[in-house]
Amino acid sequence: xxxxxxxxxxxxxxxxxxxxxxxxxxxxxxxxxxxxxxxxxxxxxxxxxxxxxxxxxxxxxxxxxxxxxxxxxxxxxxxxxxxxxxxxxxxxxxxxxxxxxxxxxxxxxxxxxxxxxxxxxxxxxxxxxxxxxxxxxxxxxxxxxxxxxxxxxxxxxxxxxxxxxxxxxxxxxxxxxxxxxxxxxxxxxxxxxxxxxxxxxxxxxxxxxxxxxxxxxxxxxxxxxxxxxxxxxxxxxxxxxxxxxxxxxxxxxxxxxxxxxxxxxxxxxxxxxxxxxxxxxxxxxxxxxxxxxxxxxxxxxxxxxxxxxxxxxxxxxxxxxxxxxxxxxxxxxxxxxxxxxxxxxxxxxxxxxxxxxxxxxxxxxxxxxxxxxxxxxxxxxxxxxxxxxxxxxxxxxxxxxxxxxxxxxxxxxxxxxxxxxxxxxxxxxxxxxxxxxxxxxxxxxxxxxxxxxxxxxxxxxxxxx
Amino acid sequence: xxxxxxxxxxxxxxxxxxxxxxxxxxxxxxxxxxxxxxxxxxxxxxxxxxxxxxxxxxxxxxxxxxxxxxxxxxxxxxxxxxxxxxxxxxxxxxxxxxxxxxxxxxxxxxxxxxxxxxxxxxxxxxxxxxxxxxxxxxxxxxxxxxxxxxxxxxxxxxxxxxxxxxxxxxxxxxxxxxxxxxxxxxxxxxxxxxxxxxxxxxxxxxxxxxxxxxxxxxxxxxxxxxxxxxxxxxxxxxxxxxxxxxxxxxxxxxxxxxxxxxxxxxxxxxxxxxxxxxxxxxxxxxxxxxxxxxxxxxxxxxxxxxxxxxxxxxxxxxxxxxxxxxxxxxxxxxxxxxxxxxxxxxxxxxxxxxxxxxxxxxxxxxxxxxxxxxxxxxxxxxxxxxxxxxxxxxxxxxxxxxx
Numbered sequence: 073x074x075x076x077x078x079x080x081x082x083x084x085x086x087x088x089x090x091x092x093x094x095x096x097x098x099x100x101x102x103x104x105x106x107x108x109x110x111x112x113x114x115x116x117x118x119x120x121x122x123x124x125x126x127x128x129x130x131x132x133x134x135x136x137x138x139x140x141x142x143x144x145x146x147x148x149x150x151x152x153x154x155x156x157x158x159x160x161x162x163x164x165x166x167x168x169x170x171x172x173x174x175x176x177x178x179x180x181x182x183x184x185x186x187x188x189x190x191x192x193x194x195x196x197x198x199x200x201x202x203x204x205x206x207x208x209x210x211x212x213x214x215x216x217x218x219x220x221x222x223x224x225x226x227x228x229x230x231x232x233x234x235x236x237x238x239x240x241x242x243x244x245x246x247x248x249x250x251x252x253x254x255x256x257x258x259x260x261x262x263x264x265x266x267x268x269x270x271x272x273x274x275x276x277x278x279x280x281x282x283x284x285x286x287x288x289x290x291x292x293x294x295x296x297x298x299x300x301x302x303x304x305x306x307x308x309x310x311x312x313x314x315x316x317x318x319x320x321x322x323x324x325x326x327x328x329x330x331x332x333x334x335x336x337x338x339x340x341x342x343x344x345x346x347x348x349x350x351x352x353x354x355x356x357x358x359x360x361x362x363x364x365x366x367x368x369x370x371x372x373x374x375x376x377x378x379x380x381x382x383x384x385x386x387x388x389x390x391x392x393x394x395x396x397x398x399x400x401x402x403x404x405x406x407x408x409x410x411x412x413x414x415x416x417x418x419x420x421x422x423x424x425x426x427x428x429x430x431x432x433x434x435x436x437x438x439x440x441x442x443x444x445x446x447x448x449x450x451x452x453x454x455x456x457x458x459x460x461x462x463x464x465x466x467x468x469x470x471x472x473x474x475x476x477x478x479x480x481x482x483x484x485x486x487x488x489x490x491x492x493x494x495x496x497x498x499x500x501x502x503x504x505x506x507x508x509x510x511x512x513x514x515x516x517x518x519x520x521x522x523x524x525x526x527x528x529x530x531x532x533x534x535x536x537x
Numbered sequence: 538x539x540x541x542x543x544x545x546x547x548x549x550x551x552x553x554x555x556x557x558x559x560x561x562x563x564x565x566x567x568x569x570x571x572x573x574x575x576x577x578x579x580x581x582x583x584x585x586x587x588x589x590x591x592x593x594x595x596x597x598x599x600x601x602x603x604x605x606x607x608x609x610x611x612x613x614x615x616x617x618x619x620x621x622x623x624x625x626x627x628x629x630x631x632x633x634x635x636x637x638x639x640x641x642x643x644x645x646x647x648x649x650x651x652x653x654x655x656x657x658x659x660x661x662x663x664x665x666x667x668x669x670x671x672x673x674x675x676x677x678x679x680x681x682x683x684x685x686x687x688x689x690x691x692x693x694x695x696x697x698x699x700x701x702x703x704x705x706x707x708x709x710x711x712x713x714x715x716x717x718x719x720x721x722x723x724x725x726x727x728x729x730x731x732x733x734x735x736x737x738x739x740x741x742x743x744x745x746x747x748x749x750x751x752x753x754x755x756x757x758x759x760x761x762x763x764x765x766x767x768x769x770x771x772x773x774x775x776x777x778x779x780x781x782x783x784x785x786x787x788x789x790x791x792x793x794x795x796x797x798x799x800x801x802x803x804x805x806x807x808x809x810x811x812x813x814x815x816x817x818x819x820x821x822x823x824x825x826x827x828x829x830x831x832x833x834x835x836x837x838x839x840x841x842x843x844x845x846x847x848x849x850x851x852x853x854x855x856x857x858x859x860x861x862x863x864x865x866x867x868x869x870x871x872x873x874x875x876x877x878x879x880x881x882x883x884x885x886x887x888x889x890x891x892x893x894x895x896x897x898x899x900x901x902x903x904x905x906x907x908x909x910x911x912x913x914x915x916x917x918x919x920x921x922x923x924x925x926x927x928x929x930x931x932x933x934x935x936x937x938x939x940x
Contacts, residue, residue: 144875149829278874366792366799422790485828488796494904494911501911505918512922 108311122252127297129256137264154481160219161474168466171224172322182305191221196291203284235320247390254386261379346472347503384435400524405444412437421493573599576747585632613687615659615850621651643855664769668873687848703730722759741817742794749891769869781839781864820870820886832871
């Protein structure tokens with residue numbers, strides 16, 4: 073024990089010599105940065121955590137940012153193009169259940185994170201090589217490998233956040249991480265097209281090689297994330313020694329047999345989740361060409377508007393989170409979000425109005441839904457089944473995204489954007505139907521989903537009494 | 538050039554007021570231009586002295602009108618379209634004069650006073666541009682010397698005449714081809730007539746009626762002069778009283794039949810309803826036309842052109858006489874960033890040619906049904922659910938009051 077204390081002291085001071093000599097001010101600031109119990113150190117960790125997710129979110133939407141280039145250079149129709157998104161989702165149908173288990177039981181959080189991010193890096197490199205070698209199947213393989221790392225990395229990121237910030241600034245940290253993810257997507261949307269044209273002019277021509285090199289350079293962000301994963305692993309280990317804190321765990325227990333206990337409202341929430349997210353992500357994946365062809369936007373303007381959903385959700389997610397926390401009434405908020413998405417897609421489909429209006433609405437709707445829908449699961453499911461419920465929800469969300477991505481590409485190739493939008497409207501209205509049903513079922517069963525915060529507190533009090 | 542950027546259900550003329558005007562005009566339009574549901578369409582290649590000439594006469598007979606389309610490659614390829622207000626009008630050809638250097642008056646539609654509208658389209662040159670020459674030249678790039686279509690030799694049209702399918706193809710290559718560019722290639726004009734309205738299976742799937750003809754221009758197998766050659770075609774038409782006709786660009790929300798193409802271009806002769814040429818600004822670089830092989834198609838505005846600077850068409854001269862003023866415009870296909878003709882040495886583009894008001898697209902029934910179900914079900918559910926809840930609340934409050 074004493075030895076450990078000494079080691080901790082040594083680690084903190086950065087060496088016994090340094091602790092004794094030198095100007096007093098500088099080591100003071102430095103030690104605050106190095107002391108895991110201090111806020112300054114936690115902020116450093118927070119920065120690393122944010123960087124951790126940046127690479128994977130940056131690269132996730134690479135195909136959307138380069139849709140025209142990919143389809144042209146790889147001679148791919150939209151159906152094939154959308155397979156790039158589908159291949160990302162397929163592994164996650166299973167991995168949503170396994171991610172927590174792998175982190176807790178097999179790798180541990182540090183190695184888990186490093187391994188997942190290695191998958192992301194390798195995936196992105198293979199994706200880029202597919203371009204360089206002009207082999208579309210290699211690109212698909214790259215996206216598959218990328219997908220294996222991508223979602224599990226998010227789980228690892230959350231686990232780190234809980235382990236470092238639980239009982240302190242946890243909600244803020246979650247919010248910031250999400251914002252950082254959105255910033256990654258936004259930067260990608262607006263940067264990759266420009267990067268492609270730069271490489272095109274330096275290589276002298278457009279083509280698969282240009283595409284591959286562009287993607288490879290985009291992959292640098294993943295290396296950045298890998299470095300922060302390594303740094304984070306080191307700091308986490310160091311903190312463990314100094315603070316005697318345990319290695320972070322997701323604490324998720326997945327029992328697939330729990331699924332049979334899921335109630336009707338929970339299934340309705342799953343349907344809402346699938347039907348809603350499929351009209352956001354696959355649409356963004358196909359959006360750029362839509363904005364250039366239908367609304368006559370330039371390539372840059374189309375990229376900008378295609379990323380507006382992410383831009384809005386970066387600052388709005390925390391705000392809406394606060395709003396839903398203060399007011400409760402989750403179902404009503406979900407209803408608002410779904411109805412707004414419906415209006416937004418109707419505008420995109422049937423009007424020539426400036427699509428900024430519709431996309432901003434979609435951004436608001438998306439932020440609101442995330443804050444109102446996901447917490448509802450916690451009201452419905454006992455705590456020991458929460459891991460299974462969330463895992464299942466993510467899993468079918470990914471399943472939905474994979475299938476709908478393919479269908480969306482197919483529809484676009486044969487029937488065009490108007491029909492695709494009508495298809496999306498159909499999906500949102502299915503979500504709307506499910507929200508209405510959820511409201512009715514919840515009302516009929518006397519459920520607690522639509523309580524206001526005040527009612528919830530009263531319930532809690534009456535329980536404790 | 539007229540550009541309309543309004544939201545609207547399906548295709549339509551520029552704004553609501555022209556739409557109204559159009560319907561007013563329609564009711565007062567001469568019967569030759571009123572349009573008919575179905576017509577009895579016949580294709581005929583009249584022969585002279587036992588040998589068929591490259592002249593295709595499409596006659597579309599309705600209940601009280603007849604449309605004549607005369608396609609020919611005598612001189613440069615061209616079509617003369619004539620609308621008459623009787624079902625008995627006939628085409629008369631004076632062959633000796635038509636094949637002479639001065640064919641004026643060799644082509645007539647009788648009776649003459651039954652003619653309500655006539656015009657012509659003349660395809661004068663095949664253009665080629667070097668799209669790689671960037672800075673110096675504006676897009677589409679530095680032009681190569683064009684191929685004059687009057688200098689082409691054309692196949693015997695009877696070989697490709699399908700009387701049942703109502704189609705025929707003029708296929709040609711330059712008479713003088715020192716580079717051998719067309720050794721394995723050809724330029725083809727495929728003409729298709731219709732007895733009723735419908736939509737072909739191949740993109741761009743333009744809606745046609747019995748009053749229209751479709752022309753597909755296909756360049757296949759010709760060797761381009763540069764790595765990234767863009768092709769184009771120069772088209773001439775007759776000048777109207779008020780100058781050159783205009784090309785209207787209509788924007789629409791509907792791209793169901795031509796995925797990702799939200800525009801329809803129209804050339805209108807004079808005030809509606811007269812005659813029109815209509816096309817989607819899209820061409821295809823593969824025989825399997827689809828979104829992956831689609832090229833953009835740019836149309837230049839029409840500008841007046843001297844007759845003597847253009848290759849002449851015998852049928853146009855024969856019908857309209859020599860003293861005509863022409864307007865030309867050019868269509869170019871693709872951009873330097875590809876896809877392009879260079880992919881498969883294939884290029885095809887379609888246009889619809891007709892008399893009367895241009896066909897107007899509407900939202901397909903399938904879309905309307907899906908929308909009705911998608912919006913109706915949650916709406917009804919909300920309504921029904923709300924009523925049930927209200928009734929329940931009422932009942933429970935009654936119950937409480939008794940209690």
